[in-house]
Amino acid sequence: MRLVAVSSIQENVFLAENVLNSKGQVLLKSGAKLTSPILQRLQSLGITYVYIEDGRTDDIYIRPVLAEGTRREAISVMSEAFNQVKKDLSAGSTKFNLHKTEKRFAAVVRDIISQIKERKEAIDLLTHLYAHDDYIFTHSLNVTIYTLALSMRLKNLTAKQTEEIGLGAMLHDIGKMMIPASILKKPSRLTNDEFDLIKKHTELGFELLRKEHGLPLTTAHCALQHHERLNGSGYPRGLKGNEIHVFGKILGIADVYDAVTSNRVYRKAMLPHEGMEILYAGSGTEFETAYIEMFRKAIVMYPTGLTVWLNDGRKGIVSGQNEYVSDRPILLILEEEGSNLDVPYKVNMAVETTLFITETDTTLSAI
Structure with missing residues (x-):
């Protein structure tokens, strides 16, 4: 799954995580197709980001903080x-x-x-x-x-x-x-x-x-x-x-x-x-x-599912977190030298100490 801005999503992608109200009640179930009316509704509810399905990131899992x-x-x-x-x-x-x-x-x-x-x-x-x-x-x-x-x-x-x-x-x-x-x-x-x-x-x-x-x-x-x-x-x-x-x-x-x-x-x-x-x-x-x-x-500095760029030019998605070093997550590398990879691979920034994140996709271009 990937974390994306609602404002940048093109319609007809699929939701990967439930959208909840503050009481934890489900407003929109995972798997729902994000049509234009639904996207407008999410924005009216103040939902800034959602997780969407992406075949390359199916193994990314979000563990809730509280039951x-x-x-x-x-x-x-x-x-x-x-x-x-x-x-x-x-x-x-x-x-x-x-x-x-x-x-x-x-x-x-x-x-x-x-x-x-x-x-x-x-x-x-x-x-x-x-x-x-x-x-x-x-x-x-x-x-x-x-x-x-x-x-x-x-x-x-x-x-x-x-x-x-x-x-x-x-x-x-x-x-x-x-x-x-x-x-x-x-x-x-x-x-x-x-x-x-x-x-x-x-x-x-x-x-x-x-x-x-x-x-x-x-x-x-x-x-x-x-x-x-x-x-x-x-x-x-x-x-x-x-x-x-x-x-x-x-x-x-x-x-x-x-x-x-x-x-x-x-x-x-x-x-x-x-x-x-x-x-x-x-x-x-x-x-x-x-x-x-x-x-x-x-706390997590770079949330799981966020798109990031490294100092060596590689692009990836945060796929996991490391204990005590929240600013050095585990990444799934999707792109090298401007080209998409057929087989993405993981990099652990807690081990690869020369790497650092130079940019995050906070504007998150259209999906």
């Missing part, structure tokens, strides 16, 4: 908790009761940790392959996965702290339930007043979560500090350096990365290596350099 049951339960518990906040607000209440879902949140976090532990390869989470029914829930789950993938590589965090930051990640945006949907989903540029209102979600979430006695106080600090930056340019308090809790520093990286690699109403998703460039641009000024380096090892 579908875990994804559904995570979205379900967040939906229940966040919507309860909305309901309480509409009823004029200033008290929110999350105690009914606290145990379910903790169970989901432990389940995600267990599944990440079982993986030997880096996290290959192409969020733009999903149609997002509600961005906040999907974003919160993605941030949780990225946060835990990074946290589990840090030797200074205990198992208990890892669970706590996982809870904080799932709930870090709960304050957005108190922001008008018309502003959260506005497709055009926000006014200064609208942006100031959105920034309040950090403090609103903190005030909500700190009153929940069944949750660690660090969960509330995740909501409060995930937009703080090392140089003091963040919000709400403009904290600097070690004034920011380690959880806030980790969450800040995961939050930004998922934001830029996910579809939004006002821009299309970036590919993983492009998202990493955003983080590196803030290395040492906005984000801890050591955490960025660890995060780079935890």
Whole structure:
């Protein structure tokens, strides 16, 4: 299978992987012929990339990060908790009761940790392959996965702290339930007043979560500090350096990365290596350099199925990943010296150390 941009596909090729909504429900089954109306529908749903069938790449397989049951339960518990906040607000209440879902949140976090532990390869989470029914829930789950993938590589965090930051990640945006949907989903540029209102979600979430006695106080600090930056340019308090809790520093990286690699109403998703460039641009000024380096090892830089070019001119498709060296994948070489190969062959960049990727097919010419 190959990863291609929906906008560049010519009709009548076949889908190789199911297209899902954020709850993991199938919207379009693999094997479906991609006709012009279907392609238009995919674009209207915000699907940027899909996997298509290609006889030369039949052996390429994508392993989901989470079991579908875990994804559904995570979205379900967040939906229940966040919507309860909305309901309480509409009823004029200033008290929110999350105690009914606290145990379910903790169970989901432990389940995600267990599944990440079982993986030997880096996290290959192409969020733009999903149609997002509600961005906040999907974003919160993605941030949780990225946060835990990074946290589990840090030797200074205990198992208990890892669970706590996982809870904080799932709930870090709960304050957005108190922001008008018309502003959260506005497709055009926000006014200064609208942006100031959105920034309040950090403090609103903190005030909500700190009153929940069944949750660690660090969960509330995740909501409060995930937009703080090392140089003091963040919000709400403009904290600097070690004034920011380690959880806030980790969450800040995961939050930004998922934001830029996910579809939004006002821009299309970036590919993983492009998202990493955003983080590196803030290395040492906005984000801890050591955490960025660890995060780079935890996630897939070049997603399986992506077309790439090497420094020696060869063209190939990412066919697999290497543990701990996500920027040096396994490639299936399809072209040499400008000519297609009758018999493609594999190259492991972790072994062929003189090779490096010079270009990726991010525009992905018509198929």
